[in-house]
Amino acid sequence: MHRISLAVLALFALVGSARAADLPNIVVFLSDDHTLTDSSLYGSTDLKTPNMERIAKQGLTFDRAFVASPSCAPSRAALLTGLMPSRNGAEPNHSRPRAEIKKLPAYFQDLGYEVVSFGKVGHYAQTPEYGFDLAKHFKYHEDIAIGEAIKWLKARESDKPLVLFVGTNWPHVPWPEAKDIDPKSIKIPLTHVHTPQTRAARARYYQAVKTMDRELGEVFDEAYAKLGENTLFLHTSDHGAQWPFGKWTLYDDGIRTPMIAVWPGHIAADKRTGAMVSWVDILPTLYAATGQTPPESIDGKSFLPVLEGEQTDHRDAIFTVHSGDGNNNVYPTRSVRTERWKYIRNLHPEFKFSSHVVREKRPVPYWDSWVKKAETVKEAARKVKRYTQRPAEELYDLEADPMEQNNLALDPEHAEKLNQLRGKLDAWMKEQGDQEKIYGEPILLESE
Incomplete structure (x- = not known):
């Protein structure tokens, strides 16, 4: 047997170091419960998010990015496995993906990366289960996480390429005191009931968004x-905020998410894209950015060509699911969304939809003020009823009705479109092995 000379070993080491140097560092900043339209980057006129705007000028802003599920644990499990909830096992909130599934850290550790997590990346205490080399400050509103992540990064001496996930708890409830937000200046969304309590609560929520933007x-x-310029930076949120028709629902305020990507020399500055992408696409995209070919066995598909300006589109349809959150919103729903159309199937319209919104008793609860106003104001009554009771099917023309107010499912003129999207969702659910399970104890409308 021939001995390998020290010179050859040294050459191998140099080649390995050169390859490591070519690999991009990856930093992902996750916000928590942030509705896309509640930022000036996406059209808000009364809530400035200057850092989102500043970062967007250096990269690519996605106008049609979507989560897989509008609650924390299923959304984050989809991100970190590249699989939809029915396939990874994390369907209701607080559930976790199956242990045997390969998770995001392992993909990059196999390439020689150090993979680190600070803050809420997985669902709180689940975070270490994903296999990060280091996972810290993942407890509920452990708000020192961002400062500690920065301190750790400043002190880091490793020459390994890095994947760093930083997850803020903002703007997740409880929202802080509104120190520099004037409630009178706030534009109340179309889906909300106008009451002083709504305005006060939104001021607190805006304060939380401002904290997220600063971090x-x-x-x-x-x-x-x-880390230098060979760093791919991605910012996005796990789903919409804890407002009616947002989090826990498949309306766009629940599933559409901010997304900004920066990578000098690879991603052109100050661009926007209408390409439709899903959170399950993030894992394979980051993996492809290292020069690897993502596995075909996962649901996600790399949108690296969109980042690098080689393609202007990605998916022709987005599928989303929601099952429940403990005994809250035990209301399994599925949807398919194209650029123009949204079809929502409520699997059990005989159930009443309920959520933390209805039961929230923390500072400035507002739902009771909606119910009170609904006693005398017809429009308030319509919104309250619509939040808690849904038909079996919903169909929206997003071009004409971006706020999803006019359900066309029973309109004969749109029967063909309804059948088309029904079939598309049916085929996808079968492909996913969706068992349409009920998790938790539902509230029946007839028992009210």
Whole structure:
């Protein structure tokens, strides 16, 4: 047997180091419960998010990015497995993906990366189960996480390429005191009931969004100061905020998410895209950015060609699911969304939809003020009823009705479109092995 000379070993080491140097660092900043339209980058006129705007000018903003499910644990499990909830096992909130499934950290550890997590990345205490080399400050509203992530990054000395996930708890409830938000300046969304309590609660929520935006800017700046320009930075949120018709629902305020990507030399600056992408696509996209071919066995598909300007579209349809959150919103729903159309199937319209919104008793609860106003104001009554009771099917023309107010499912003129989307959803659910399970104890409308 011939001995390998020290010179050859040294050459191998140099080649390995060169390859490691070519690999991009990856930093992902996750916000928690942030509705896309509640930011100036996406059209808000009364809530400034200057860091989102500043970062967007250096990269690509997605106008049609969507989560897989509008509650924390299923959404994050889909991100970290590249699989939809029916296939990874994390369907209701607080559930976890099956242990045997390969998770995001393992993909990058196999390539020699250090993979680190600070804050809410998985669903709180589940975070270490995903296999990060280091996972810290993942407890409920452990708000030191962002500062500690920056401190850790500043002190890091490893020459390994890095994948760093930083998850803020903002703007997840409980929302802080509105120190520099004037409630009178707030534009109340069309889906809300106008009451003083609504306005006061939105001011607190806006304060939380501002905190998130500040933390985003701090992490972005330190990432490039420490890691250099060969860094792919991604910002997105796990789903919409805890407002009616947002979180826990398949309306766009629940499933459509902010997404900004920056990678100097690879992603053109100050661009927007209408390409439709899903959270299950993030894992294979980041993996493809290292020069690897993502596995075909997962649901996600790389949108790296969109990032690099080679393609302008990605998916022709987005599928989303929701099952429940303990004994809250025990209301399994499925949807398919194209650029123009949204079809929602409520599997059990005989159930009443309920959520933390209805039961929230933390500072400035507002739902009771909606119910009170509904006693005398017809429009308030319509909104309250619509939140808690849904038909079996919903169909929306998003071009004409972006706020999803006019259900066309019973309109004969749109029967063909309804049947088309029904069939598309049926085929996808069968492909997914969706068992349409009920998790938790539902509330029956007839028992009210």
